[in-house]
Amino acid sequence: MKSKIPRPTVCRLCMVSRLLEKLHLQGRESISSTELGKLSDISPYTVRKDFSFLGDLKVLNRCYDIVFLNNIIRRRLQLEGEKLVCVVGLGRIGSAILNYDSFLSHGYKIVLGFDSSINRVETIKTDISVYPAYEIEERVHFLSIDFAILAVPASAAQEVAQRLINGGVKGILNFSQSIIKTEVDGIVIQNIDLVNELDFIRARLN
Amino acid sequence: MKSKIPRPTVCRLCMVSRLLEKLHLQGRESISSTELGKLSDISPYTVRKDFSFLGDLKVLNRCYDIVFLNNIIRRRLQLEGEKLVCVVGLGRIGSAILNYDSFLSHGYKIVLGFDSSINRVETIKTDISVYPAYEIEERVHFLSIDFAILAVPASAAQEVAQRLINGGVKGILNFSQSIIKTEVDGIVIQNIDLVNELDFIRARLN
DNA sequence: CTAAATATGTGAAAATATTCACATTTCTTA
DNA sequence: TAAGAAATGTGAATATTTTCACATATTTAG
Numbered sequence: 291m292k293s294k295i296p297r298p299t300v301c302r303l304c305m306v307s308r309l310l311e312k313l314h315l316q317g318r319e320s321i322s323s324t325e326l327g328k329l330s331d332i333s334p335y336t337v338r339k340d341f342s343f344l345g346d347l348k349v350l351n352r353c354y355d356i357v358f359l360n361n362i363i364r365r366r367l368q369l370e371g372e373k374l375v376c377v378v379g380l381g382r383i384g385s386a387i388l389n390y391d392s393f394l395s396h397g398y399k400i401v402l403g404f405d406s407s408i409n410r411v412e413t414i415k416t417d418i419s420v421y422p423a424y425e426i427e428e429r430v431h432f433l434s435i436d437f438a439i440l441a442v443p444a445s446a447a448q449e450v451a452q453r454l455i456n457g458g459v460k461g462i463l464n465f466s467q468s469i470i471k472t473e474v475d476g477i478v479i480q481n482i483d484l485v486n487e488l489d490f491i492r493a494r495l496n
Numbered sequence: 497m498k499s500k501i502p503r504p505t506v507c508r509l510c511m512v513s514r515l516l517e518k519l520h521l522q523g524r525e526s527i528s529s530t531e532l533g534k535l536s537d538i539s540p541y542t543v544r545k546d547f548s549f550l551g552d553l554k555v556l557n558r559c560y561d562i563v564f565l566n567n568i569i570r571r572r573l574q575l576e577g578e579k580l581v582c583v584v585g586l587g588r589i590g591s592a593i594l595n596y597d598s599f600l601s602h603g604y605k606i607v608l609g610f611d612s613s614i615n616r617v618e619t620i621k622t623d624i625s626v627y628p629a630y631e632i633e634e635r636v637h638f639l640s641i642d643f644a645i646l647a648v649p650a651s652a653a654q655e656v657a658q659r660l661i662n663g664g665v666k667g668i669l670n671f672s673q674s675i676i677k678t679e680v681d682g683i684v685i686q687n688i689d690l691v692n693e694l695d696f697i698r699a700r701l702n
Numbered sequence: 703c704t705a706a707a708t709a710t711g712t713g714a715a716a717a718t719a720t721t722c723a724c725a726t727t728t729c730t731t732a
Numbered sequence: 733t734a735a736g737a738a739a740t741g742t743g744a745a746t747a748t749t750t751t752c753a754c755a756t757a758t759t760t761a762g
Binding site: 297300301303304305307308309312328329330367368369373375381382383385386387389390392393396397398437444460461462463467468469471476478479480482483484485486487488489490491492493494495496 | 503506507509510511513514515518534535536573574575579581587588589591592593595596598599602603604643650666667668669673674675677682684685686688689690691692693694695696697698699700701702
């Protein structure tokens with residue numbers, strides 16, 4: 291077991307962990323590196339090499355024990371325990387995410403929503419607490435929110451991101467059509483741009 | 497100018513193209529590899545190396561001409577012209593995407609929606625034509641739909657994907673919580689798993 | 703119990719990708 | 733118009749990542 295995990299390996303281990311959860315739900319108990327590789331488009335060599343960062347694993351039927359392996363991955367990547375999340379921007383995408391059920395059973399609890407439109411804040415139909423955007427810093431700080439999901443117009447993205455960071459948020463999943471920059475270290479920002487995703491699919495077809 | 501573009505370069509060029517569009521909207525006319533790198537978290541060396549797949553570029557104010565550069569990238573990656581898209585699964589996420597405005601101005605026209613619930617098909621409020629899921633193959637084929645965005649429950653994902661592929665779809669952007677496999681070559685599937693995205697942010701914080 | 707079959711785990715080799723260094727080009731200004 | 737400043741473009745060097753090959757471990761079957 292080595293210590294510093296390379297970024298591509300972290301990325302694949304996250305994916306594999308999700309896959310293992312899905313397999314577990316289907317009742318599977320063990321799986322080989324070859325099959326895991328086929329399901330996730332990773333070569334079996336790379337699967338095994340990635341797992342070499344995890345310590346001893348080989349357990350069941352000559353294959354990997356799915357539950358055990360997933361536990362080890364999540365412990366190693368420090369993905370255990372529940373994190374608090376807020377959603378900023380409650381338009382169509384934002385409010386869909388605000389009510390996305392699967393987060394809770396996977397370690398993410400959505401506890402706050404924000405929007406700059408007072409009218410929308412007052413009329414939105416949801417079980418989550420929703421507040422006007424000018425309260426972001428205060429409320430995020432008060433509840434020690436860990437992550438934010440951003441779905442605001444491009445023009446507002448940078449400013450909102452800064453307020454979230456001021457409030458203490460450590461990671462931002464950014465659906466807004468604007469690249470966010472931060473000077474602060476220790477903040478992770480992941481951009482999801484739907485047009486870009488389609489472009490990438492299209493480019494890979496060549 | 498070399499010929500086969502490596503995958504990481506394709507990925508970055510897509511990102512850069514989107515960034516250039518945003519800069520253009522802000523009125524910027526030219527930009528250097530260094531600034532482009534800062535905005536997109538790519539080293540200036542890599543930016544320039546990536547551009548070496550594009551041919552001659554250097555034009556304006558000793559920097560890259562934003563419009564010209566973007567045109568070259570999109571031509572090289574064959575991202576020109578409009579593609580037709582359908583959305584399958586019109587729950588919260590699906591209907592948000594169905595009505596996402598930014599696709600149209602960026603080369604993607606959403607022309608069809610599908611859902612397995614007849615009731616939802618009949619009551620949904622949208623300008624896009626919406627049909628029951630059993631009509632997927634026929635309608636996708638008839639309109640020569642290029643891409644599909646999938647936002648169905650995990651249990652339905654694989655079957656729906658197969659029907660889309662049978663209908664002639666060449667790429668699938670998959671928001672469902674299930675990995676889709678296809679035996680067919682020439683089909684590109686891009687998975688977006690929201691839990692996975694948060695996991696990845698979290699793991700990178702370590 | 704032993705041999706055959708099948709998987710893992712990992713150092714070494716190969717393949718890829720990134721960074722560097724610097725010659726070349728473009729622009730500015732005096 | 734010539735020299736200085738600043739950016740590109742790219743072969744070579746470096747670093748990273750993936751693949752391979754095989755020793756080791758586990759399971760099954762006779």
